[in-house]
Amino acid sequence: MITTIIVIVLGLIMIVAAIMAIYVKNLVSAVISAGVISLLASIIYLLLAAPDVAMTEASIGSGLTSVVLLYALSRIKKLEESKAETFDDTFTTLETEGGSDD
Numbered sequence: 001m002i003t004t005i006i007v008i009v010l011g012l013i014m015i016v017a018a019i020m021a022i023y024v025k026n027l028v029s030a031v032i033s034a035g036v037i038s039l040l041a042s043i044i045y046l047l048l049a050a051p052d053v054a055m056t057e058a059s060i061g062s063g064l065t066s067v068v069l070l071y072a073l074s075r076i077k078k079l080e081e082s083k084a085e086t087f088d089d090t091f092t093t094l095e096t097e098g099g100s101d102d
Contacts, residue, residue, distance in 0.1 A: 003047050010047075014040045031069045038062035 014037050021033040038061030045054035 007044055007047055010040050010044050027073055028070065031066055031073065034069070035062045035066035038065065 017033045017036045017040070021030045021037070024030050024033065038057055042054045042058035042062060045051075045057055
């Protein structure tokens with residue numbers, strides 16, 4: 001009985017975390033809430049007497065996937081910053097060379 005209540009509560013928290021992952025504006029927060037979903041799923045698997053599935057979900061679903069997504073976000077941010085710097089340098093060069101046809 002108590003296990004059923006815990007599973008239902010964890011399922012509701014997972015639904016809230018999923019909605020938060022969809023609607024939050026910050027991508028890091030979305031990745032973290034997706035990791036929370038996987039972590040709660042692993043707890044549910046453990047309560048349902050599937051420790052092997054729980055360990056796999058915790059390590060791959062929550063751990064590795066979150067790390068890979070956060071790494072990808074950091075790489076994208078660095079790439080966007082370098083593109084912005086390149087654009088600024090090009091624009092400055094065009095201004096100093098008198099790039100207009102007046």
